[in-house]
Amino acid sequence: MAIYPPLHASTTPSRQIPLWPLLIRQGLVAAVLLWLLFGGAAPLRAEEPVEVVVEGVEGEALQNVEKALALPHGLVRDGKIDSQWLERFAGQAQERVKGALEPYGYYRARVTTSLEEPAEGNYLLRATIDPGKPVTIAEVQVTLTGAGDTNTTLTELAGQFPLQTGNILIQPDYEEAKGVLRSKAQALGYLDADFTTREIRINPDRTEARIRLVLDTGPLYRFGDVTITGAPRYPDAFLRRHVTITPGRPFSYSKMGETQLNFANTERFTEVIITPDRERALDNRVPVTITLKPGPTQRLRPGIGYGTDTGVRGSLTYRHLNVLDLGHEFHSQLYLSERLQGIAASYVIPSPRDTRTYSALQLNLQREDVSTYVSRLVALEGSVNRSMGRGKLGTAFLRVHQESFTVGDEDSSSLLVLPGLRYSEHRFDNLVRPTRGYRFMVEGSGTHQLLGSDTGLIQLRAEGSAIVPLPWRLSLLTRVAGGLTFLNDPLADLPVSLRFFAGGDRSVRGYSYKSLGPRDDSGDVVGGRNLLEGSVELRRALFTNWGVSLFYDAGNAFNDLAKIHLYQGAGFGIHYYTLVGAINLYVARQINEDDPAIRVHLTIGFEL
Secondary structure, eight states: OOOOOOOEEEEOOOOOOOOHHHHTOOOOOOOHHHHHHHHHOOOOOOSEEEEEEEOOOOOHHHHHHHEEEEEEOSSSSSSEEEEEEHHHHHHHHHHHHHHHHHHGGGGGGGEEEEEEEEEEEEEEEEEEEEEEEEOEEEEEEEEEEEETOOOOOHHHHHTTTTTTTBBBBOOOHHHHHHHHHHHHHHTTTOOTOOOEEEEEETTSSSEEEEEEEEEOOOOEEEEEEEEEEHHHHHHHHHHHTTTTOOSSSSHHHHHHHHHHHHHTTTTTTEEEEEEEOOOGGGGGEEEEEEEEOOSSEEEEEEEEETTTTTTEEEEEEEEEEEETTTTTEEEEEEEEEEEEEEEEEEEEEEOOTTTOOEEEEEEEEEEEOOSSSEEEEEEEEEEEEEOOSSSEEEEEEEEEEEEEEEETTTTEEEEEEEEEEEEEEEEESSSSSSSSEEEEEEEEEOOOOGGTTOOOEEEEEEEEEEEETTTTEEEEEEEEEEEEEEEEETSSOOOOGGOOOOOOOOTTTOOOOBSOOOOOTTBBBBSSSSEEEEEEEEEEEEEEEEEEEEEEEEEEEEEETSOOOEEEEEEEEEEEEETTEEEEEEEEEEESSSSSEEEEEEEEEEEO
């Protein structure tokens, strides 16, 4: 009977890694040139006093023979060979080679070995192999017994056993297939699953083999009661929203792992231990104990960074993760940059439904000063957010904001009461360095003077992106974004925070931040009611942590759907991947401009 240790996780924060030393480490240009010139070259090594040569086989069989003929530790010391030990080893080489070939179906191999001394103090151990005809599989029988003998997943897996009639008998594949079948049965709750029969019968002339396997699944185990200990200051209902273990459902280690991850991701606990107690199981129901070690509930964190769009930026964030011992969260942040300053605060009420469902109230005070406008905004938003599946979130919100702004020659102010709906979905295989995945968001909002707003409008927004792996370590990244605004009074002023602008690191590269859009009579960019932009990027991985890319961007903000002019930019990028995300340096050139400019963009972290 297998004994499984309790699941354990530690959520101790990782240390901060300096970014600029990583960017210049080893010299980026030199590294790329060396890769282009010498990427395929193998490293040189000093000549060994004993060389082993294997002839007659290839692939995995060759690798296994080479392992069998690996020189024992101590045979060569300080460059000197123990010749008597080497002769004994050479005398055993023939049987070693035959034994290494059998797992790959070669049971009738003829092997000749020799030990030569082509130069004084240097030896050559040669193995010449005639593998002969491999053993093929004449019959495969895989049978299930026990409570899981009718389980659809197991019966399909048994019926699709990888080793089929006519295949060469590869024992590593056989062992792997056995392990997959047994592990799947245990993952489905048949914890006692094991093979009562496992046979490979090879006929006397060693040309055919018959496989017979019988897996006894044993009884189906289910989850029993779940006990949570170690966090008395958190409400039980709040803790159980993280538990995906349901009493009475089939026992599953994946559900235990999911529960563990839910607790770890809250950042509230420094230790999470989940222990199933098989010894106390009654009627095949396994009780589970979750032991938590709470971390500090209040945290103050400074931050500093840089982006081409924002300039130098800094922040100070305060978090309280258990307000009034209710499991509620309070967040506040002071953020300062060259173009954006403000204070944001939010109060989050988790729902007992699941970990991704919650209600929130957020206050935001900010001032933004970019090349195209100056805006001063006070906004209060209440939202209800509901999980709709893995990576899927639906949101209903009501936002009230007062904004005063200067754009072009226009000074104005606006009060809006703006209800809306939003749906977002994302799925990536890795958030630091993804190779496959997608995300998209759609949002609709609107208001009317009857709600107390200065302007009546309907606004639709959508954006999406995807990354697709290609051969030769290539990846294709695509992005598209758009927006439409409809005003009930075409002459009314649209608040600048609801206008669309294009240009910048994550828009049309080659142009400065929010520098594209409709202009007023003085030639100043004032933003538009609509937006359309997209990007295509071909990225190639280099070494372990580097990458290069080519990209093309196009987009603009506009008012008239019949008069769309798309600005374009193209260029190349260099990427360095760290534990805290990617450092991306782009060089972009404007296209179809009378005097095209070249602009450098720097971003840190995964943004798609």
